[in-house]
Amino acid sequence: MLRSVLAVIGALCLLVFSQLAPAAIENSRVADKAPASVLFLNPGFSDEPFWVGYSAFMQAAADDLGMQLQIIYAERNQQNLLEQLGTLLASGKQPDYLLFVNERSTAPEILRLFEHSPTKLFSLNSTLTADQQQFVGGSRQRYPNWIGSLVANDEEAGYWMAKALIAKLNGRAGSLLGFTGTRDTPAATLREEGLHLALLEHPEVKLEQLLYGEWSRQRAYTQAQLMLQRYPDVQLIWSANDEMAFGAMQAAQEMSKQPGKDIFFSALNNSEEVLQARIDDKLCVLVGGHFTLGGWALVMLHDYHAGLDFAERGGKDRVDQVFTLLDKDQAKRLMRRLKTPGYALDFRQFSAIYRPQMKDYRFSIQPLLQ
Incomplete structure (x- = not known):
């Protein structure tokens, strides 16, 4: 009887060791x-x-x-x-x-x-x-x-932002302003390519102009002041990051355009400010994760x-x-995790x-x- 019990215990120990041994060996690499x-x-x-x-x-x-x-x-x-x-x-x-x-x-x-x-x-x-x-x-x-x-997946991010933004028109014709980063940054170029892919699928939406905001809120604000006067009927603003989106949004608000109602914005990033803007519906589209x-x-x-x-x-x-479209609930969850x-x-x-x-x-x- 004792031999049988010892044999069972030995078998169990061997099984446990066989499961733990690979991890122990790998852990030793670090040590x-x-x-x-x-x-x-x-x-x-x-x-x-x-x-x-x-x-x-x-x-x-x-x-x-x-x-x-x-x-x-x-x-x-x-x-x-x-x-x-x-x-x-x-x-x-x-x-x-x-x-x-x-x-x-x-x-x-x-x-x-x-x-x-x-x-x-x-x-x-x-x-x-x-x-x-x-x-x-x-x-x-x-x-x-x-x-x-x-x-x-920068190209996908640019495409997803544009598709979700265009969906706000519910199939109607419309026009869009775009704000991208710098000319010689591959991530910016790929996001632009995603935007253009989405626009090819929606010929009813006209890209009025794509501006190099250089990731800057102030630069995008100055550019948007001019562009929104030139194209007063623009309904959509696509931005390759959050800072440029907020710059363009400030210019729109100063012209009495209400974000999420008179004009729709997309953005990309994960700052507390941009997550809160998504929660508050000032942004209707937000991509984050990189x-x-x-x-x-x-x-x-x-x-x-x-x-x-x-x-x-x-x-x-x-x-x-790593990029994903963030709805309001996900923006809330991400904000909590970041804190x-x-x-x-x-x-x-x-x-x-x-x-x-x-x-x-x-x-x-x-x-x-x-």
Whole structure:
């Protein structure tokens, strides 16, 4: 009898060990290596709501994953950023990983600067364009230390915003003003392409003008003052971010046009101000989610640093569907999560180190909408 009981206990112990062993082995990978040091070249201003929130999500991921994160803000001055990188290279104190954004087409110069550096490079948010890659190659090609990229579904975001905005006309003919970012930022270009795809499907809607608001509320406000006088019957305003939407909205309100009634606005981002505007119906269309990209990139680099190449779990160059259309209830839920310490997330749950059976990361904003 005793032998039978001991045999059962032994079998159970073996079963439990077989289930835990892979995770224990993977966890040992993390313990055996020094924490990864990461430098993020943030292209925005250090007081710019979107980029500050973007960095905060990254910091929460770094804290959970035991990574050392440093952030340098370009303050929208790419030349200043490149000079700081030159100083970093001269110092000899280089991070394990460098995260960069192809803002104002600076990516090829960043790759050139770090060509002989041991630092691994990863492009984020806006990667190299097809034209740029014709000259410098893709990741892990001419520059083998450029190991990959992660960008959002920007074209879909632009398309979804336009389709939802046009739906407000209920099939009637109408006209639209568009506000996009900068000419040489791939994310802006892709969102514009999404807008044009939607307009091709709706010939009854006329694009009066597409303006380069350069992501700026003040610039879009000044432009909208002129454009709304030139096109007083415009019913729809499409904006590639929230700041430009608010600038155009201010100009419309000063002309006694009521948002959500006389004129309809779309926007993209996740600031508390823009989420509240969606809740209050000042915005009838809101797309959000790409502020999570930096955090998800750290998950990928965390695994890579431990020897698990993210290229084997969805590819080295990812376009993830982090954008989604946010209704009023989702905007409320997201606002609550953004105010919760650590976003009420344990980033280890997204890592292949702790989920060795995972075949694809499939990053999205959904964990923050639950």
